Amino acid sequence: MIGPSTVLAAEFPPSVEDFYLPSILPWGAHDSYWFTKITVLVWVAVAAIIIFFLVSYRKPQLVPTKKQWMAESAYGFVRNNIAIEMIGPRGINFAPYLTTLFMFVIVMNFFSIVPFIQISPNSHIAFPAILAVISYVMFIVVGIRHHGFFKYLKTALIPPAPWFILPLLIPIEFFSNFLVRPFSLAVRLFANMFAGHMLLLVFTLGGFAMINANAWLAPISVVSWLMTIALTFLEFLVICLQAYVFTVLTASYVQGALADEH
Amino acid sequence: MAGQKPPPESHGDDGPPPPDTGMGMTAVSYLFAGMLVWGGIGWLVDHYVGTKGIFAGIGAVVGAAGGVYLIVRRLGA
Numbered sequence: 001m002i003g004p005s006t007v008l009a010a011e012f013p014p015s016v017e018d019f020y021l022p023s024i025l026p027w028g029a030h031d032s033y034w035f036t037k038i039t040v041l042v043w044v045a046v047a048a049i050i051i052f053f054l055v056s057y058r059k060p061q062l063v064p065t066k067k068q069w070m071a072e073s074a075y076g077f078v079r080n081n082i083a084i085e086m087i088g089p090r091g092i093n094f095a096p097y098l099t100t101l102f103m104f105v106i107v108m109n110f111f112s113i114v115p116f117i118q119i120s121p122n123s124h125i126a127f128p129a130i131l132a133v134i135s136y137v138m139f140i141v142v143g144i145r146h147h148g149f150f151k152y153l154k155t156a157l158i159p160p161a162p163w164f165i166l167p168l169l170i171p172i173e174f175f176s177n178f179l180v181r182p183f184s185l186a187v188r189l190f191a192n193m194f195a196g197h198m199l200l201l202v203f204t205l206g207g208f209a210m211i212n213a214n215a216w217l218a219p220i221s222v223v224s225w226l227m228t229i230a231l232t233f234l235e236f237l238v239i240c241l242q243a244y245v246f247t248v249l250t251a252s253y254v255q256g257a258l259a260d261e262h
Numbered sequence: 263m264a265g266q267k268p269p270p271e272s273h274g275d276d277g278p279p280p281p282d283t284g285m286g287m288t289a290v291s292y293l294f295a296g297m298l299v300w301g302g303i304g305w306l307v308d309h310y311v312g313t314k315g316i317f318a319g320i321g322a323v324v325g326a327a328g329g330v331y332l333i334v335r336r337l338g339a
Contacts, residue, residue: 159335168300168328176288176295184291249287 012209014201019123019194038121045107045121049100075099078247086251087258094254097138098247101131105189106243112197113232113239123193125186128246132186135250140178143257152257177256185249192242196235203228289333296329297322 022028025035056067064072078099083091108127112120121127143152157173158166207224210217304321308314 159332161331161335165328165331168324169332171299171303172292172296172325172328172332175299176291180291180295184287252287 041111042121049103078102082251087255102247105246109239113235120193123197125190128186128189132182136182139253139257146258189242292332293329296325300325
């Protein structure tokens with residue numbers, strides 16, 4: 001499918017087209033994006049997370065095995081450092097969802113630096129958008145169940161201020177709480193993964209472009225590929241950070257929905 | 263992380279509020295939301311009245327002021 005020869009032939013300035021991988025089913029069909037590498041990766045991520053947590057917690061021991069320790073650390077990290085830290089004692093109720101979200105985002109992101117996979121499904125906005133919609137619906141439902149519909153709207157939209165400034169402030173509150181939040185959540189994750197993949201493409205393909213253009217540029221190509229390796233480590237940082245940020249912001253919105261007036 | 267401790271049970275609902283719950287993001291989003299919303303409304307007014315941008319400008323300034331006010335009220339002490 002993608003051999004070294006096609007990589008050598010890949011056009012140099014990488015474009016959005018590079019994110020649309022060839023169709024797997026039907027094999028090699030043009031303009032068919034129903035089943036591509038991206039699709040496979042999403043299901044691999046889902047399966048890997050389910051299997052890992054099921055297997056590592058099948059026979060829980062008091063003194064945990066290595067696998068159990070890893071699973072418990074992941075859950076404990078999200079529960080203590082995100083859920084309870086952000087939401088307070090009620091955060092335990094949200095820890096399972098937040099852990100699932102965190103693990104899913106981090107595994108999906110991690111595909112972008114695994115050799116020979118090297119693209120993250122999150123570099124297509126559809127996946128972050130759906131995750132953001134889930135978080136969005138969740139914090140609104142949580143708020144409505146905690147306060148009741150009108151009381152929730154009142155706490156979310158009406159800030160403590162004199163009545164004559166309210167007409168100025170309520171549109172801002174609405175815009176910032178109900179329109180910007182899901183949008184920024186989705187775009188932040190998508191843009192980071194998109195840009196990361198693009199950056200790696202530029203340096204990898206740029207190396208090939210230079211070495212093909214002129215043999216004297218070979219040393220610079222090597223520098224370019226070394227940069228790719230360095231940027232892969234930077235990408236690892238971005239992967240972890242963005243998974244963390246997505247989870248923390250979701251927790252923070254839930255906290256805002258549960259907060260009482262002050 | 264060498265082993266996670268069980269969650270702290272010490273404080274109940276009346277404990278101290280959780281620290282920094284994404285306050286930076288909230289503040290930035292209020293500021294931008296203010297400018298965008300009222301700048302946008304001003305732009306619509308411009309379109310309707312036929313002026314060239316005076317209301318969009320006024321709207322953006324007023325919106326920024328509203329955003330700052332909101333940040334102070336919601337996030338300030």
